[in-house]
Amino acid sequence: MTKVDNLRTEIIEKILCISNKDYLSVINQIVNNKEYNDNLAKLTKEQKLILDLSGEDISNNRVIAHEDLMKSKQAWLKGK
Numbered sequence: 001m002t003k004v005d006n007l008r009t010e011i012i013e014k015i016l017c018i019s020n021k022d023y024l025s026v027i028n029q030i031v032n033n034k035e036y037n038d039n040l041a042k043l044t045k046e047q048k049l050i051l052d053l054s055g056e057d058i059s060n061n062r063v064i065a066h067e068d069l070m071k072s073k074q075a076w077l078k079g080k
Contacts (some may be wrong), residue, residue: 001007018024043051057063
């Protein structure tokens with residue numbers, strides 16, 4: 001996991017423990033902040049299509065384990 005992923009997970013875990021409505025409301029305002037949202041990555045049509053196709057692959061179990069992929073890659077490289 002990257003540092004960003006770890007930080008995101010840590011924040012989510014902390015938010016799940018908060019029961020104070022006012023505190024959660026302030027957090028919600030921060031997350032909905034326009035400046036924050038303007039800095040989010042914008043995906044192209046092609047990127048969205050690739051993500052949709054990837055989701056279909058996962059749903060239809062058309063996947064391969066990373067370890068198996070690396071073995072296949074090494075075998076292919078040796079064959080060249």
